Amino acid sequence: MSKSPYELVVFKPGEKRELPLTFNLRKLAERKPIILPGHRLCAGCAAPLVVKLLGLAMRGPLVIANATGCLEVATTIFPYTSWAIPWIHSAFENAAATASGIEAAYKAMKKTGRLPYDHIDVVALAGDGGTFDIGLQALSGMAERGHDVMYILYDNEAYMNTGIQRSGGTPPFAWTTTSPAGRVIPGKTQEKKPIAEIMVAHRIPYVATGTPGHWIDLIKKFRKGLEVDGPSFIHVLSPCNRGWRHGLNITIDICRRAVDTCYFPLWEWVRGKGYYLTDRSLAIARKPELKKPIEKFLEVQGRFKHLLKPENKHLIKQFQEYVDAVWDDLVSRAVNAPR
Amino acid sequence: MSKPEPRGWKDLPMAALPYKLSLEYRTGDWRALRPVIDYGKCTRCLICWLYCPDMAIVWDGEKPVVNYDYCKGCGICAHECPVKAIEMKPETA
Amino acid sequence: MATPRIPLEKQVLIAVNGDEAVAYAVKQCLVDVVAAYPITPQTVIVERFSEFVADGEVHTEFVPVESEHSAMSACVGAAAAGARAFTATAANGLALMWEILYIAASLRLPIVLAVVNRALSAPINIHCDHGDAYGMRDSGWIQLFVENSQEAYDTTIQAFKIGEHPDVQLPVAVNLDGFFLSHTLENIRMLPDDVVHEFLGGYRKIPKTYVDYHGREVELKLDPSSPISFGPLDLYDYYFEHKMHQIEAMKRVPDVVKKVNEEWSELTGRSYGDGVLVPYATEDADVIVTVLGSTSGTVRTVVKKLRSRGYKVGMVRIRMFRPFPFNELRELLKGAKVVGVMDRGISFGSYGPSFMEINTTLYDLRERPLLVNYVYGLGGRDAPPDLIEKMFMELLEIAKTGEVKEKLRFLGVRE
Numbered sequence: 001m002s003k004s005p006y007e008l009v010v011f012k013p014g015e016k017r018e019l020p021l022t023f024n025l026r027k028l029a030e031r032k033p034i035i036l037p038g039h040r041l042c043a044g045c046a047a048p049l050v051v052k053l054l055g056l057a058m059r060g061p062l063v064i065a066n067a068t069g070c071l072e073v074a075t076t077i078f079p080y081t082s083w084a085i086p087w088i089h090s091a092f093e094n095a096a097a098t099a100s101g102i103e104a105a106y107k108a109m110k111k112t113g114r115l116p117y118d119h120i121d122v123v124a125l126a127g128d129g130g131t132f133d134i135g136l137q138a139l140s141g142m143a144e145r146g147h148d149v150m151y152i153l154y155d156n157e158a159y160m161n162t163g164i165q166r167s168g169g170t171p172p173f174a175w176t177t178t179s180p181a182g183r184v185i186p187g188k189t190q191e192k193k194p195i196a197e198i199m200v201a202h203r204i205p206y207v208a209t210g211t212p213g214h215w216i217d218l219i220k221k222f223r224k225g226l227e228v229d230g231p232s233f234i235h236v237l238s239p240c241n242r243g244w245r246h247g248l249n250i251t252i253d254i255c256r257r258a259v260d261t262c263y264f265p266l267w268e269w270v271r272g273k274g275y276y277l278t279d280r281s282l283a284i285a286r287k288p289e290l291k292k293p294i295e296k297f298l299e300v301q302g303r304f305k306h307l308l309k310p311e312n313k314h315l316i317k318q319f320q321e322y323v324d325a326v327w328d329d330l331v332s333r334a335v336n337a338p339r
Numbered sequence: 340m341s342k343p344e345p346r347g348w349k350d351l352p353m354a355a356l357p358y359k360l361s362l363e364y365r366t367g368d369w370r371a372l373r374p375v376i377d378y379g380k381c382t383r384c385l386i387c388w389l390y391c392p393d394m395a396i397v398w399d400g401e402k403p404v405v406n407y408d409y410c411k412g413c414g415i416c417a418h419e420c421p422v423k424a425i426e427m428k429p430e431t432a
Numbered sequence: 433m434a435t436p437r438i439p440l441e442k443q444v445l446i447a448v449n450g451d452e453a454v455a456y457a458v459k460q461c462l463v464d465v466v467a468a469y470p471i472t473p474q475t476v477i478v479e480r481f482s483e484f485v486a487d488g489e490v491h492t493e494f495v496p497v498e499s500e501h502s503a504m505s506a507c508v509g510a511a512a513a514g515a516r517a518f519t520a521t522a523a524n525g526l527a528l529m530w531e532i533l534y535i536a537a538s539l540r541l542p543i544v545l546a547v548v549n550r551a552l553s554a555p556i557n558i559h560c561d562h563g564d565a566y567g568m569r570d571s572g573w574i575q576l577f578v579e580n581s582q583e584a585y586d587t588t589i590q591a592f593k594i595g596e597h598p599d600v601q602l603p604v605a606v607n608l609d610g611f612f613l614s615h616t617l618e619n620i621r622m623l624p625d626d627v628v629h630e631f632l633g634g635y636r637k638i639p640k641t642y643v644d645y646h647g648r649e650v651e652l653k654l655d656p657s658s659p660i661s662f663g664p665l666d667l668y669d670y671y672f673e674h675k676m677h678q679i680e681a682m683k684r685v686p687d688v689v690k691k692v693n694e695e696w697s698e699l700t701g702r703s704y705g706d707g708v709l710v711p712y713a714t715e716d717a718d719v720i721v722t723v724l725g726s727t728s729g730t731v732r733t734v735v736k737k738l739r740s741r742g743y744k745v746g747m748v749r750i751r752m753f754r755p756f757p758f759n760e761l762r763e764l765l766k767g768a769k770v771v772g773v774m775d776r777g778i779s780f781g782s783y784g785p786s787f788m789e790i791n792t793t794l795y796d797l798r799e800r801p802l803l804v805n806y807v808y809g810l811g812g813r814d815a816p817p818d819l820i821e822k823m824f825m826e827l828l829e830i831a832k833t834g835e836v837k838e839k840l841r842f843l844g845v846r847e
Contacts, residue, residue: 025385037409038361044413061656089663097502101509108464141498249414348673353641
């Protein structure tokens with residue numbers, strides 16, 4: 001019985017600890033967080049919440065391979081570490097490759113009686129920087145080889161750690177420092193790379209999207225990803241108040257707006273079964289009047305403020321069309337969408 | 340066991356392993372606003388505990404308590420509280 | 433030489449090429465993870481090893497990664513998890529891994545890498561060149577160069593022992609010449625499996641280090657029973673200190689390489705000089721040539737021939753290039769009038785890397801030999817005996833006149 005709410009999360013060999021999947025907050029509040037306070041992520045950052053929710057979905061011993069980025073840097077400024085579980089950072093583009101090596105090592109060590117655990121979950125954790133672009137090759141390779149690794153993408157939609165530069169995950173028209181909203185070009189001109197769809201195309205056992213604002217949905221998906229035997233990929237929206245230019249306190253609110261406007265639909269894809277809409281997105285598919293116009297997502301973010309100028313109405317229309325096209329396509333493929 | 344900080348290379352762990360937990364780094368001094376919970380209104384729903392990105396709200400078994408050592412004053416707890424039991428007050432000198 | 437503990441009859445004779453020799457060595461080393469990407473002339477190592485895996489002859493997890501960068505990254509992950517890891521590459525594959533090489537060394541992970549030395553593009557060239565190995569000389573890896581396939585087999589096994597030594601804990605690159613060794617058939621002697629297992633002390637042992645928040649020493653691995661964080665962010669207040677650890681570890685390497693060489697000699701009857709340098713006929717030599725890799729065989733043949741004609745010539749094969757054996761080499765070279773340094777690579781805008789090291793080696797001597805750099809064999813250009821002999825003749829002339837004139841020379845190139 002420990003007094004401190006924070007301590008290292010230790011699993012001793014042979015120890016039997018029950019970590020059932022639950023949404024009972026009283027029960028979850030008894031679990032020790034895998035990420036400790038004193039980390040130096042910005043006030044109101046969603047990334048530590050993503051990790052916190054992973055900790056609440058955890059089912060046993062777990063190790064993390066983290067790519068370079070905000071989360072990695074701000075949680076391990078020497079001599080401090082905020083990680084209560086085993087963790088490794090090697091480079092920017094190789095979270096998936098590093099995780100593949102860890103997974104292979106545990107397999108080999110278990111085969112030769114040198115791993116005193118039934119199973120250790122291996123998680124690769126990377127931002128959109130280390131996933132959409134520079135990390136895509138390693139991720140694709142890991143998926144193709146079928147490693148039993150859950151890859152969590154915390155997507156803050158730009159290279160935030162280096163100062164808000166555009167990435168393949170940046171939405172259209174978003175201001176970033178390398179896609180500024182100028183007199184001639186109104187922010188990023190390309191669409192957001194459909195990374196989760198790319199992972200579905202790899203036909204790995206489980207792919208899902210989530211946000212920390214829809215925590216029950218996300219914890220379920222994290223747990224599913226861990227339980228699946230083989231690669232799983234969870235794309236988590238991770239609002240960044242610095243880069244998106246929004247108020248510190250509306251991080252969770254923005255997640256809701258992202259889902260309510262269908263900008264970031266919540267779904268999962270199960271190999272052999274297909275697409276399933278989940279949580280709020282399923283509700284919207286059943287009751288389309290719940291869908292909010294894209295302005296509801298854009299209006300609270302400074303990175304889109306140029307779109308709210310009267311002369312840019314046509315850009316919002318384009319954005320809405322893009323969102324609608326992706327949403328309609330998803331609904332048409334979803335197994336559980338109303339017909 | 341206390342060595343003078345910052346340490347020389349002879350006293351550092353191998354392979355550049357961090358040797359302190361971030362618990363020793365109190366981010367509470369980042370705050371401009373501090374959350375104050377009105378326990379009269381609080382329904383003990385634990386949503387504030389859930390959404391704190393800094394694990395700075397702890398559940399003591401009966402109620403949520405703000406850990407001002409680490410709270411950065413982001414205000415997510417106040418914004419998300421279903422009964423508006425948390426008020427963000429200016430951090431005084 | 434004393435009788436080896438394992439008599440020759442027990443050391444099975446097989447006919448293999450250099451790549452296969454490495455693969456057979458890895459097979460016996462209780463390696464947990466091999467993550468590799470093919471590139472000529474390393475391909476046979478990985479192909480042969482895949483056969484061992486497919487036949488269930490090893491417990492190794494073979495990870496057919498999608499690039500060399502991922503190969504080294506996977507090895508880093510595996511070694512951090514506590515496994516013994518191996519990979520192999522060449523030329524541009526090594527160049528692609530470059531970023532991770534530094535990370536492997538600074539995280540003190542004793543990965544073994546076989547580099548089948550090949551030229552770097554452009555133009556693309558698949559043949560023997562030391563440019564690839566030279567390119568990683570600053571990375572913090574131990575670098576050993578072998579002369580023949582027997583040594584490739586021997587050194588690959590030794591590499592695990594050297595890297596995993598408690599005083600060392602650094603990754604080791606075993607360099608073998610592309611095509612000249614990798615694809616040439618040679619007879620080698622292999623030890624029985626159990627002898628190799630015993631030599632390495634079984635599976636990999638993980639070192640411990642004291643971590644304050646644990647209040648005790650913990651193993652340097654990703655272990656749920658004692659969580660640690662690998663690879664933090666250092667600001668300007670700690671990076672320098674962390675590099676000192678690597679610098680100090682490198683200082684301890686030569687003794688370990690020598691000791692392992694001795695143990696190997698006692699076990700097999702084979703030794704390679706003192707482990708770091710392999711001299712031949714240097715004691716009274718006026719002219720000494722230094723060389724790395726398989727060309728040393730040709731150089732030795734020429735030395736024997738010239739000695740039989742009365743010329744006082746000698747050679748030193750540099751087996752351990754990193755850490756560079758300054759003290760040992762200074763002792764061997766100081767008495768010569770002229771030293772010719774052969775480099776199968778060049779640092780553009782400067783000299784060959786071996787030359788620069790040997791320059792440093794001899795600088796502090798009051799009386800020091802004249803130095804000449806011979807860049808040779810780039811892109812697999814052959815260095816036959818008559819060319820080597822021409823070099824020696826030039827060096828003997830320089831010994832006579834005392835004038836170097838051209839310090840940087842190119843052996844075997846058409847004008």
